Every structure is written in structure tokens, then in C-alpha cells.
Amino acid sequence: MADQEDFSQLIPPHGGYRDLQSYKMAEIVYDATVFFCDRFINIRSRTHDQMVQAARSGKQNIAEGSMASGTSKKTELKLIGVARASLEELLLDFQDFLRQKDLPIWGKDHPTAVAVRRLAYSNDRSYATYKTHIESSPDVAANALICLIHQANYLLDQQLRSLEKAFLEVGGFTERLYKARSEARSRRR
Numbered sequence: 009m010a011d012q013e014d015f016s017q018l019i020p021p022h023g024g025y026r027d028l029q030s031y032k033m034a035e036i037v038y039d040a041t042v043f044f045c046d047r048f049i050n051i052r053s054r055t056h057d058q059m060v061q062a063a064r065s066g067k068q069n070i071a072e073g074s075m076a077s078g079t080s081k082k083t084e085l086k087l088i089g090v091a092r093a094s095l096e097e098l099l100l101d102f103q104d105f106l107r108q109k110d111l112p113i114w115g116k117d118h119p120t121a122v123a124v125r126r127l128a129y130s131n132d133r134s135y136a137t138y139k140t141h142i143e144s145s146p147d148v149a150a151n152a153l154i155c156l157i158h159q160a161n162y163l164l165d166q167q168l169r170s171l172e173k174a175f176l177e178v179g180g181f182t183e184r185l186y187k188a189r190s191e192a193r194s195r196r197r
Contacts, residue, residue, distance in 0.1 A: 025074035030163035032133060034067040034091065037156050039135040040142045041098065044153060048105075048146045059101045065094035066160065081175050088171065092164040099157045102150045111147040113154070120148065124155040 025031045041063035049056040073087030106113045114121040120141070130137050141152035 025071045028070065028074065028167070030088075030091075030160060030167050031067065031070045031074070033128075033156065033160040033163055034063075034070055034095065036133065036135055036138060037095065037098070037153065037160050038063040038067045040138060040149075040153055040156065043135075043142055044149050048149070055101070059098060062094045062098040062101065066091045066098065069094065070164075081171065085168070085171050085175065088164060088168055092161060092168065095157050095161050095164070099154060099161070102154050102157070106147065106150050109146065111150070114151045118151075121151065121155050124152050125159065128159055 042060055045051075045056045045059050049059065069087045069091035073084040073091070076087065077084040103113060105111075116122075124138065124141055127133065127137050135142070138152060138156065142149050144152075
């Protein structure tokens with residue numbers, strides 16, 4: 009695969025994060041978290057700020073990693089990992105919210121959890137796709153967000169595996185630079 013690369017364009021196409029399913033789901037999680045926190049968490053509390061920032065970090069690090077991918081696969085991998093860690097932190101916050109309020113935490117087979125997961129197959133998913141669950145009671149909203157975060161984390165885990173595989177097969181930007189420079193020298197001889 010690497011032997012067939014075209015080095016006329018040293019910096020390969022990059023960005024395109026808005027088309028990534030992981031980004032789309034992280035954006036829904038962010039929007040839903042902001043709504044949830046504004047409604048159910050005191051706006052002056054540190055928890056409110058931490059939850060919103062964790063959700064934002066999940067989304068923003070996917071975008072930043074995608075934009076950095078043209079010149080640094082290492083940075084892309086790192087930032088996608090940071091996005092994954094941020095969403096895991098947010099997941100724990102929603103679980104803590106439910107536990108501390110003595111509200112039920114749905115199992116994966118809970119009928120509403122199954123219904124929320126099925127919405128992932130909807131075309132053009134957005135906040136509106138999940139609005140009835142998010143804008144519901146605190147227990148339904150938190151549990152729905154837990155489902156969404158699990159889906160986003162699954163997508164990020166798949167993305168990390170794919171990036172790792174591509175890096176092992178093709179290498180990174182520094183290797184591309186070296187190979188392109190070597191080939192240019194060979195052509196001059």
C-alpha cells in the first residue's frame with residue numbers, strides 16, 4: 009500500500025471531521041449535555057462547568073485531531089484519545105448524577121435504552137432526533153445521554169483502531185517526508 013503512494017502532495021487531504029460519525033455523535037452529546045446541565049445542574053457549580061467542558065472537549069478534540077492529521081498522525085491519535093477520555097469522564101458524571109439522586113441507571117436491555125440506541129440508525133441524526141428523551145425528566149435525560157456517550161465512545165474506539173492500523177501500514181508524516189526526499193534524490197541521479 010505505501011509503495012503506491014503519490015508523494016506529489018506531501019500533506020495528504022485532511023480535515024473532513026464533520027463527516028465523521030464520531031464527531032456527529034460527540035456534537036449531539038455536547039448539545040444535549042449543555043441542555044441537561046442548564047436544566048438540572050446549578051449553573052454556578054463546578055460540576056456544571058466540568059460536564060459542559062468534558063462534552064466540549066470530546067467534540068473539539070475530534071475536530072482538532074482531524075485537522076492535524078495531514079502533518080501529524082501522532083497528534084491525531086493523541087487528540088482522538090483525549091476526546092475518548094473526555095467522554096468517559098462525562099459518562100461517569102452522568103452515572104454519578106443518577107446514583108447521587110437515587111435515580112435508576114438503565115441496563116442495556118431497558119426498553120427506553122434500546123429505543124435510544126435504535127435512533128443511531130436514523131438518517132441525518134441531530135439533537136432533534138433525541139430531543140424527546142433529552143428534554144424529559146432528569147432520570148430519562150441522564151440515561152439517554154449515557155446511551156449516547158456509549159455510542160460515541162464505541163465510534164471513537166473504532167476510529168482509534170483504524171488510525172492505529174493505518175499508521176502501522178503507512179507510517180506518519182515524517183516517514184512520508186523522508187521517503188519523498190529519498191525518491192527525489194534518486195530521480196536526480
